[in-house]
Amino acid sequence: MxxxxxxxxxxxxxxxxxxxxxxxxxxxxxxxxxxxxxxxxxxxxxxxxxxxxxxxxxxxxxxxxxxxxxxxxxxxxxxxxxxxxxxxxxxxxxxxxxxxxxxxxxxxxxxxxxxxxxxxxxxxxxxxxxxxxxxxxxxxxxxxxxxxxxxxxxxxxxxxxxxxxxxxxxxxxxxxxxxxxxxxxxxxxxxxxxxxxxxxxxxxxxxxxxxxxxxxxxxxxxxxxxxxxxxxxxxxxxxxxxxxxxSRWITGTQGGMIYAPNNGVLLAMHEPGNNVRSGDLAGLIYTPEIPSQAPLELHYPKDGILTATATTGRVKRGSLTHWIMDESSKEALLASAS
Ligand SMILES: [Zn+2]
CATH class of the missing domain: 3.40.630.10 (Zn peptidases)
Incomplete structure (x- = not known):
């Protein structure tokens, strides 16, 4: 046995x-x-x-x-x-x-x-x-x-x-x-x-x-x-x-990630699926526990497609808040693998 x-x-x-x-x-x-x-x-x-x-x-x-x-x-x-x-x-x-x-x-x-x-x-x-x-x-x-x-x-x-x-x-x-x-x-x-x-x-x-x-x-x-x-x-x-x-072809790098620079409550400005532009306001992080503190502004690091946003409400320093990916093509993706 x-x-x-x-x-x-x-x-x-x-x-x-x-x-x-x-x-x-x-x-x-x-x-x-x-x-x-x-x-x-x-x-x-x-x-x-x-x-x-x-x-x-x-x-x-x-x-x-x-x-x-x-x-x-x-x-x-x-x-x-x-x-x-x-x-x-x-x-x-x-x-x-x-x-x-x-x-x-x-x-x-x-x-x-x-x-x-x-x-x-x-x-x-x-x-x-x-x-x-x-x-x-x-x-x-x-x-x-x-x-x-x-x-x-x-x-x-x-x-x-x-x-x-x-x-x-x-x-x-x-x-x-x-x-x-x-x-x-x-x-x-x-x-x-x-x-x-x-x-x-x-x-x-x-x-x-x-x-x-x-x-x-x-x-x-x-x-x-x-x-x-x-x-x-x-x-x-x-x-x-x-x-x-x-349908859109996309590709991504870690350069398209936004991480929360501090703790607080995230207000994301756009829904996933939207095209976004470098420098535009991506979100605000509020700190209701310190109401006098101005919200932290998050900005998109690049042009691209917003593929995901955090949904936890409260975020911590280091939490992924947004993921922006680049528009690509089938041919470019194929070339990336060879
Ligand atoms: Zn999974």
Whole structure:
């Protein structure tokens, strides 16, 4: 008899639908197990696609989009294999927190091969060792979490393989989110880095945030997933997702971040999605605890597209208050990866 830190009764090659769990044990949780939901839908021939939600537990659109997909999908229309995990870091999802309450683990920073064993690292290892090697594509649905609101954006990790990157950007263009960006794969303890090592084309989204589920962001999240599945010929598109939207290519650097220079209450002057100009007033930070103190003025550091703003009300020195990204093109993004 052998023991594994995570086990499941899923048969990865079974034709049909399986709804089950990854069962995880760990010394930190005693004799109990954590049951992470996983569904595998396999029909016909085609690629294998991993759909992830709940990498961060305070991001709600992805988990709900995938819950709805599992309720609605018709297996007979599928060509390929879907692996659907709506609540992949389940302890964080149940707590509604970015990181796991069990170990403080941020799943998307837990993919280092030398990371110390913990519940979150066990989930990362299982994805790395068992699930990513099965996959051709991944879609990892995120939001800006508790602290910010992100204009709907989808992205893909670029690998430097020109033909593969061109195909990935064509797919991203078809996904047709209001904002699209591609970036060279991040080298570090990130899921995308491990997935790309296994040959997976890695898409993701940043749509919404601000501590609650927003119906318009849920719509964009679902639409992005269904349009991906259509473009890679895994699931034909329903009429409701077929309309096209205005979409802009973007790229970003840390030079487009504004951080609060002091503590206080933020008034952001513009909503995400707006074009902004260098030097214009971005926000005011008030200090009601010292009413005589004039509000601090924040100014945009560059021209660009405001992609996200803080939604916490009170900000602390060092808090990200605004994120401005640059307008780009598919060709420029492709060149950036080669
Ligand atoms: Zn996230």
């Amino acid at each position: 052998t023991f594994s830190p995570i086990w499941t009764d899923i048969d990865w090659d079974h034709r049909g639908r399986q709804d089950s769990f990854l069962c995880m044990e760990h010394a930190d949780i005693g004799l109990d197990i954590i049951q992470i939901p996983i569904s595998v839908l396999n029909n016909g021939s085609g690629p294998t696609v991993l759909l992830l939600g709940g990498v961060h537990g305070d991001e709600y659109e992805g988990p709900v989009a995938l819950t709805r997909l599992l309720a609605e999908i018709d297996l007979e229309r599928l060509s390929g294999r879907l692996i659907v995990m709506p609540a992949v870091n389940l302890p964080a999802v149940l707590a509604g927190t970015r990181s796991s309450p069990l170990d403080g683990g941020n799943l998307n920073r837990s993919f280092s091969p030398t990371a110390t064993d913990s519940p979150t690292v066990r989930i990362a290892r299982y994805l790395s060792d068992v699930i990513f090697p099965l996959c051709d594509y991944c879609f990892d649905s995120h939001t800006a979490g508790s602290c910010a609101n992100h204009y709907p954006a989808a992205y893909v990790s670029l690998t430097g393989d020109r033909a593969k990157d061109m195909a990935a950007l064509d797919t991203l263009e078809y996904i047709n989110s209001p904002l699209s960006w591609g970036q060279p794969v991040l080298d570090g303890p990130f899921s995308e880095w491990v997935a790309v090592e296994h040959g997976v084309t890695y898409f993701g989204s940043e749509m919404g945030g601000c501590s609650h589920l927003q119906s318009n962001m849920l719509w964009h999240s679902e639409r992005a997933i269904y349009r991906l599945l259509d473009h890679i010929k895994v699931l034909p598109l329903d009429e409701q997702w077929s309309g096209t939207l205005e």
